[in-house]
Amino acid sequence: MxxxxxxxxxxxxxxxxxxxxxxxxxxxxxxxxxxxxxxxxxxxxxxxxxxxxxxxxxxxxxxxxxxxxxxxxxxxxxxxxxxxxxxxxxxxxxxxxxxxxxxxxxDFNPFWDKINKVEPWLNRKSAISHQPSAVSKKDVLKIDNSSKCIMCGCCNGACNTLEIDKHFIAPAALAKAWRFVGDVREGEKKKRLEKLSEAHGMWDCVRCVNCTQYCPKDVAPLQAIERLRAEAINQGVIDNHGAKHVKSMVDSVKRVGRLDEAAMTFKTLGFLRSLGMIPFGLKMEMHGKMPMPLIFPQIEKIEEVKKIYEEIEKRKEQVEVKVEK
Amino acid sequence: MAKTLKYAYYPGCASQAVTKEANSTTRKVAKILGIELHDMPKANCCGAGLLTDYDYDLSVALNARIFAQAEEIGMDIMTICSTCLMVMSTANRDLKSDPKLLEKTNAILAAAGLRYNGTIEVKQLLWVLAEDYGLENLKKKVAMPLKNLKVAPFYGCHSLRPSDALGFDDPERTWSLEAVITILGAEVVEYEGKNKCCGFQVDMITEDTAVEMTGKRLLDAKNEGGNCMVTPCPFCHINLDNYQGMAERKLNMKIGMPVFHLAQLVGLAMGMTAEDLELSRHLVSAKDVLKEANLL
The missing domain is CATH 3.10.20.30 (Beta-grasp domain)
Incomplete structure (x- = not known):
């Protein structure tokens, strides 16, 4: 043909x-x-x-x-x-x-600059010894996808945030970052997560899912980004709009079973930036689009949702106790 | 049609507040088409992806709670939000493909006296129209063909990706939204940004990126000759419509692109009025475009 x-x-x-x-x-x-x-x-x-x-x-x-x-x-x-x-x-x-x-x-130089930015090596908790440090299969599996990356750049090529913001750290480097943040031997998790939470970092991902869709090796960078974000909140790295946004959603669903937009805007942006939203809010109000706080009805059987939250918390505590032992 | 279509109806949080017009129009359109929508008053928020950024197990369990309610009434879910569709579909994919996860999730649900057996499907209005109801049947309901409307389809991300969880349309060769537009009598405008992101997810995080992204999609559609847009997703609508003014200021140019919810475009072709469709709730008026096209 x-x-x-x-x-x-x-x-x-x-x-x-x-x-x-x-x-x-x-x-x-x-x-x-x-x-x-x-x-x-x-x-x-x-x-x-x-x-x-x-x-x-x-x-x-x-x-x-x-x-x-x-x-x-x-x-x-x-x-x-x-x-x-x-x-x-x-x-x-x-x-x-x-x-x-x-x-x-x-030109792949910007690609490598981004990879270098996340320090793609292990910062061990303990000094290097001649004894092998065994990592359980379960712990390897958590970072296994990220380890499969062949640095081809398909994800960055498809990334919608990178299209707009060339300083964005982008999915390839974020998947690599999870390779180390998710490693049980890593000693600098919190420091890494603080750096990743800065401007142009992991919270700037627009979740277009292109990285996961076009990765030829099933690295699933978006999943790595979600895990980085969850770990950041878990480690208390929450002084940024991204983490606050997630926390306000978690609280909103627990309280009323769904998204309470007015409360979320306030909790994510804080008092001062919310004030800046007032002109926009007035325009929205003219078209009946302003979400009204407090009067947002809660779903039926909200107690079921609360029980699911409690069960998840209980399980987390059990895991923590096990780790301490 | 041989059998009445029935769905557990999940409008999503956005369409119960900011984009209420998408919800009410969908109900009206469904009524005319004879599609039964059953409310889910117990249904919680899917998490819009934000819950997966917090705790994957919690996110899956809360989505399974929604599925359990659909199972209870024995119907598949129909949503009118692409993000709900994506979040629910990925959770459902994981639950159906991983028996251990299903077992673990059911152990969590048991605390609330619930159980999910993995039997339901999640769909969105677009898929229901294009496949379950069918384009030929839809054509029969068109009372006022949308001649002279040059419609730029905007899928956004979450009705297409990840395709291994959604599995309906092909993100590299989309057809469903284009087919619906054509059946309604309007012209489809091809442009690069139709399957790209509107920026919604970072509206409150990096507003500059969000606004610039929105502006780029709108301009792209306009430059290819579109005089209006249609989207199956209320979050995309929030950015394309509500944020259009900000995008215009950032780009320092007038765009003036009215954006329809999918149900509104269908309703318009079925002869519903601007009041029925609640078009006055949009920040960018569709009046001029519709008048010009002799549709008002």
């Missing part, structure tokens, strides 16, 4: 900047061919000037992430014909949210 694939081209030729354009290539495709095979074919027989990254061709090295019909995937792990049939077309572009160096090659 002969198909047309379009590849994004861009060559700054020393100018430092270039306007990408799509170049079409007709190629003969065979069943089982991957996107990377197709890119190789183009470079080998049609256009030797095409630039792209690749190494292992086995979804291990994480070099060949590109946008395939608009979504970030590993070129070596993606079937060409399956992908082509989805839209009866094929466009291959560099990863989004990254500066293009040439054609499909993007």
């Amino acid at each position: 002969k198909i047309k694939i379009k590849i994004s081209r861009c060559d700054p030729m020393g100018k430092g900047w270039c306007e990408p354009f799509l170049q079409a290539y007709d190629i003969e495709v065979k069943e089982g061919m991957t996107i990377l095979d197709a890119i190789h074919l183009v470079k080998d027989v049609q256009d030797g000037t095409l630039a792209f990254r690749r190494s292992c061709r086995s979804a291990i090295c994480g070099s060949c992430a590109v946008n395939i019909n608009g979504f970030p995937k590993l070129a070596c792990k993606t079937q060409l014909i399956t992908e082509y049939r989805k839209k009866e077309s094929m466009v291959i572009e560099p990863l989004s949210n990254h500066r293009v160096i040439k054609d499909l090659v993007v």
Whole structure:
């Protein structure tokens, strides 16, 4: 079968900047061919000037992430014909949210800067000894997903917060952060969580779920972010809008069984920033959209919800007692 | 239609307060379509993802409490909130695929005298219209085709991802919202941001990011020729409509894009009036666009 694939081209030729354009290539495709095979074919027989990254061709090295019909995937792990049939077309572009160096090659320095920021190594509780420190299977499982990361950048390429805020720490580094915060041997958990709670940190994630959707190795970065947030609250790192927002939701559901918007705004933003919301609130009020505090009805059988909360608390205490023993 | 469709109706917290109009319009539309919506007065909040940021077990148990109520009346759940859909569907996926988690959750629920057997499905209005009710049947109810409306579909995130939990539409090749718009007689506007985030989750955390994100989606739709938007999610609506003014100030330009809840667009095509649809509750008026399209 002969198909047309379009590849994004861009060559700054020393100018430092270039306007990408799509170049079409007709190629003969065979069943089982991957996107990377197709890119190789183009470079080998049609256009030797095409630039792209690749190494292992086995979804291990994480070099060949590109946008395939608009979504970030590993070129070596993606079937060409399956992908082509989805839209009866094929466009291959560099990863989004990254500066293009040439054609499909993007600048990964910001990616590594973010990874470095979370200090991707273990800060042990105790001094290194020659004795092996055994970690139980259950404890390994908690951070197992995060350990699978091959640093391909698909998650950062798909991240909606990073699209808007280039300083956002982004999912790859957050998944890596959980790898260490969630490690039982780690000694600097709270310090790490305080740093992660700063501006452009873990609370800035908009929960678009793209990171988990497009990770080719099932790292599930969003789950790592949720675990980091839960651990931060657990460790008392709560002096920020993100943690306050979660706490106010937890309280609201316990109290009335649902979200009490007025109370949540106040608890999340505090008195002064809530005052700043007044002009907006008045406009909302004109359209009957202002959530009214205190009169929000509670759900029926709220006592069931309270019992579930109590049961969860009880179980947490039991775990803590066990740990102390 | 052979059998009456019945659902345990879960409007979600937003549509019981800020976006009340989505709730009331859904009820009216369902009545006309002959879809039975059964209230769940005991149902608690799904947690909107915030409870998973606090305690996963608590989040799953509270969602299982909602499912147990649906099981009690023997119906699947229909929600009109994408975030509720995503949170409930992921909890339900985990409970159904992990017998140990189901057992543990039931041990927690037992403290409240409850039990979930893992038998219900969670859907949203969009899916019910596109599949259960069916597009052909929906077409028969169209009294006033929405000619001249150029509608930009806005899915947002949580009606599409994570697709292994939702499993209805394909986030890379969406069809359901586009199909409903087409059946209603309107024109679908394609644009890049339709399956991206509105920014709602960080409204109170990093407002700058939220407002800029909202503005980007709106402008994107406008630049591709959209004269209005439709969304199946009340949180997306809060940002796209209520925050549009802030986005305009930030971008220093007028956008003026009216945003409909899905039920409102359906109701409009079925001949409901602007009063019925409670359009006056929106901050961005739809009046001019509807007048221009001869729909008012």
